[in-house]
Amino acid sequence: xxxxxxxRLREDEACMEPAVTLEAFAGQTxxxxxxxxxxEDTRELLPHLDRLRRIDIAFPAFTDGxxxxxxxxxxxxGFAGELRAVGxxxxxxxxxxxxxxxxxxxxxxxxxxxxxxAALNRFPQVYQSAADASTPIWSLRHQ
Amino acid sequence: xxxxxxxxxxxxDARVAExxxxxxxxxxxxxxxxxxxxxxxxNGLYLxxxxxxxxxxxxxxxxxxxxxxxxxxxxxxxxxxxxxxTTRQNIQYNWIKLEDAGDILADxxxxxxxxxxxxxxxxxxxxxxxxxxxxxxxxxxxxxxxELLRQWSSFHPEFSYLPRKFKICVIASENDRxxxxxxxxxxxxxxxxxxxxxxxxxxxGMGRTPMIAPLIRDFVPLDQLVTYSEACLRVYNRYGRxxxxxxxxxxxxxxxLGAEEYTRQVEEEFAHLLDQGVEPPLAELERIKGFxxxxxxxxxxxEPDRSDPDFAVWLDHNTHAHKMPGHVSAIxxxxxxxxxxxxxxxxxxxxxxxxxxKYSFDELRIMHTQNVVLPHVSKAxxxxxxxxxxxxxxxxxxxxxxxxxxxCPGLDYCSLANARSIPIAQRISERFAAKGKEAALxxxxxxxxxxxxxxGHHHAxxxxxxxxxxxxxxxxxxxxxxxxxxxxxxxxxTGPGFDEHGIVDAVETAxxxxxxxxxxxxxxxxxxxxxxxxxxxxxxxx
Ligand code: HEM
Ligand code: SF4
Numbered sequence: 001x002x003x004x005x006x007x008r009l010r011e012d013e014a015c016m017e018p019a020v021t022l023e024a025f026a027g028q029t030x031x032x033x034x035x036x037x038x039x040e041d042t043r044e045l046l047p048h049l050d051r052l053r054r055i056d057i058a059f060p061a062f063t064d065g066x067x068x069x070x071x072x073x074x075x076x077x078g079f080a081g082e083l084r085a086v087g088x089x090x091x092x093x094x095x096x097x098x099x100x101x102x103x104x105x106x107x108x109x110x111x112x113x114x115x116x117x118a119a120l121n122r123f124p125q126v127y128q129s130a131a132d133a134s135t136p137i138w139s140l141r142h143q
Numbered sequence: 144x145x146x147x148x149x150x151x152x153x154x155x156d157a158r159v160a161e162x163x164x165x166x167x168x169x170x171x172x173x174x175x176x177x178x179x180x181x182x183x184x185x186n187g188l189y190l191x192x193x194x195x196x197x198x199x200x201x202x203x204x205x206x207x208x209x210x211x212x213x214x215x216x217x218x219x220x221x222x223x224x225x226x227x228x229t230t231r232q233n234i235q236y237n238w239i240k241l242e243d244a245g246d247i248l249a250d251x252x253x254x255x256x257x258x259x260x261x262x263x264x265x266x267x268x269x270x271x272x273x274x275x276x277x278x279x280x281x282x283x284x285x286x287x288x289x290e291l292l293r294q295w296s297s298f299h300p301e302f303s304y305l306p307r308k309f310k311i312c313v314i315a316s317e318n319d320r321x322x323x324x325x326x327x328x329x330x331x332x333x334x335x336x337x338x339x340x341x342x343x344x345x346x347x348g349m350g351r352t353p354m355i356a357p358l359i360r361d362f363v364p365l366d367q368l369v370t371y372s373e374a375c376l377r378v379y380n381r382y383g384r385x386x387x388x389x390x391x392x393x394x395x396x397x398x399x400l401g402a403e404e405y406t407r408q409v410e411e412e413f414a415h416l417l418d419q420g421v422e423p424p425l426a427e428l429e430r431i432k433g434f435x436x437x438x439x440x441x442x443x444x445x446e447p448d449r450s451d452p453d454f455a456v457w458l459d460h461n462t463h464a465h466k467m468p469g470h471v472s473a474i475x476x477x478x479x480x481x482x483x484x485x486x487x488x489x490x491x492x493x494x495x496x497x498x499x500x501k502y503s504f505d506e507l508r509i510m511h512t513q514n515v516v517l518p519h520v521s522k523a524x525x526x527x528x529x530x531x532x533x534x535x536x537x538x539x540x541x542x543x544x545x546x547x548x549x550x551c552p553g554l555d556y557c558s559l560a561n562a563r564s565i566p567i568a569q570r571i572s573e574r575f576a577a578k579g580k581e582a583a584l585x586x587x588x589x590x591x592x593x594x595x596x597x598x599g600h601h602h603a604x605x606x607x608x609x610x611x612x613x614x615x616x617x618x619x620x621x622x623x624x625x626x627x628x629x630x631x632x633x634x635x636x637t638g639p640g641f642d643e644h645g646i647v648d649a650v651e652t653a654x655x656x657x658x659x660x661x662x663x664x665x666x667x668x669x670x671x672x673x674x675x676x677x678x679x680x681x682x683x684x685x
């Protein structure tokens with residue numbers, strides 16, 4: 001694990017509570033941070049979103065893309081707390097993660113902030129709507 | 144044809160810049176090969192046996208003369224003077240250097256082309272009917288729908304790390320010329336009570352476990368196409384298997400859940416997504432449709448002069464009925480006798496570009512059979528066109544005949560291959576040409592793959608050939624009875640395999656059984672379906 005503090009793209013104060021597993025969360029009522037593994041159903045959290053401050057979504061391997069769906073589902077359900085991508089998180093996936101609703105990153109290997117900056121600003125527009133505020137090209141065309 | 148606006152161009156330009164940066168970071172050691180691999184794959188760059196291979200997207204197989212010329216220039220400048228048209232209506236270059244990749248993508252971007260998502264576990268180039276917008280039997284031109292989905296699927300943030308690659312096909316005819324039901328999602332545009340909508344077939348595919356996609360929704364309204372696709376993909380992304388790459392395609396998920404349960408999950412996700420605002424307005428579809436008007440056809444309807452017998456043969460085999468009287472779609476064979484199926488030289492590509500501009504309203508199509516179509520040719524121009532094609536070695540009159548073989552790159556290029564495919568195709572094509580049997584055999588679709596991955600569609604061949612490894616030597620299994628058309632079926636293995644000479648004889652034996660057994664008007668496939676495997680087995684093995 002890295003010594004680097006998680007990279008956060010939000011202004012509020014970080015929730016430093018340790019994340020509990022989904023299973024532990026189900027049996028415990030006062031946790032404010034939870035960690036979702038790729039095989040787990042994020043939708044189990046939907047009834048409890050208002051008391052969660054942070055959700056960590058694990059990427060044991062960057063090629064496992066289930067976490068992208070998990071993040072978007074949480075944002076679609078209105079989750080406004082911190083969504084943190086944890087694990088094998090590389091600079092080349094960060095822009096897509098951000099579009100799916102992640103706003104914090106805790107990568108195994110430290111990221112070069114310059115590379116992150118470049119990656120997040122690489123594409124001028126987006127082709128589809130997702131969990132971020134970007135206006136899709138189809139909408140720009142018909143304004 | 145679709146033309147980029149400033150948004151499309153900016154996206155492709157940004158991708159070129161991004162990939163240049165990734166290549167530089169790889170060369171500087173900032174990216175490991177493991178980290179670089181999925182990135183280069185999303186830009187169509189494979190590492191093959193001898194060099195890098197670059198796969199360039201030809202969306203729904205449609206391109207113009209100017210684009211074809213750039214493909215020729217790339218073949219000349221960065222490859223060895225040829226390119227290879229593939230069963231997914233793309234083009235591949237087999238001898239690419241990593242250092243050149245960025246420049247090639249920049250050259251492509253200048254003519255609104257790219258290699259985005261031509262490989263990798265993402266939504267791939269969308270394929271379609273090669274006669275789209277020209278065929279007499281369509282309810283609509285399917286390409287605007289394919290373009291809508293192309294844009295939706297490009298740089299999709301949620302679906303770029305799927306369990307496995309994902310292929311979508313869109314057609315708009317009861318006749319299937321694009322192997323629609325052998326795709327991860329096959330979409331057929333249909334008309335119901337005067338209203339257009341889409342049938343969704345999900346979970347087809349070839350590879351080691353071939354499956355024909357079941358129909359999961361008979362009518363998706365046009366203003367819900369993207370939302371429904373998104374639901375299909377989300378269920379797959381969440382629940383598709385990731386423990387075993389051979390079981391990771393959506394066909395396995397649909398098969399294991401059952402079509403009914405998969406459909407239920409999709410419908411549930413769809414109902415949820417309908418409120419999420421992911422669907423472009425119908426005005427966007429209308430905007431795209433505006434790029435696919437009918438060309439300004441000449442109304443004259445003169446039948447071509449058939450007095451040249453060679454020309455008449457080509458006319459009979461290599462032209463297809465057009466919706467406009469006085470016109471046909473002309474099939475340009477990239478299967479000369481003894482040639483490499485689907486290969487075209489830079490000079491040939493330039494000839495095709497010229498001919499498209501001169502005779503086909505500046506349009507070309509790539510077929511999944513690895514040939515090229517000039518979609519809108521006036522009958523009055525056919526003789527001149529045929530002469531020009533002949534001169535360039537592209538006038539072989541063999542569309543859908545024995546010589547029109549689909550073959551994957553096989554062991555000549557591919558690191559996954561068990562056996563060579565190309566030389567087998569060459570020997571079979573030579574054998575049947577020399578014996579003059581091809582015309583008598585009529586429609587006969589022969590498809591060859593060099594391994595179980597089935598890039599050469601062997602499961603869907605009237606006759607299929609599969610290269611296997613038998614104690615270190617190349618061996619070939621023979622399959623019969625497949626079809627990729629509207630009567631989709633999967634071919635069955637005849638029995639023990641053959642060596643590289645034996646397989647050529649075996650194909651001839653199977654053809655002879657057909658000639659002996661057929662009744663009036665039957666194709667090879669029809670005879671096989673009627674008489675079954677036994678007479679073929681008997682001839683092959685007794
Ligand atoms: C030479 C490098 C190539 C490699 C390494 C390669 C690799 C593969 C692999 C591993 C599969 C199986 C995927 C699966 O079942 O999940 C596959 C399937 C396929 N490939 Fe290729 N391929 C290559 C070239 C081609 C070419 C040249 C074509 C077109 C002519 C092609 C078209 C296809 C098609 C149509 C399928 C079957 C689609 C399906 O599985 O549903 N591939 N390829
Ligand atoms: S079928 Fe096998 S040998 Fe042929 S190209 Fe595909 S992976 Fe290579």
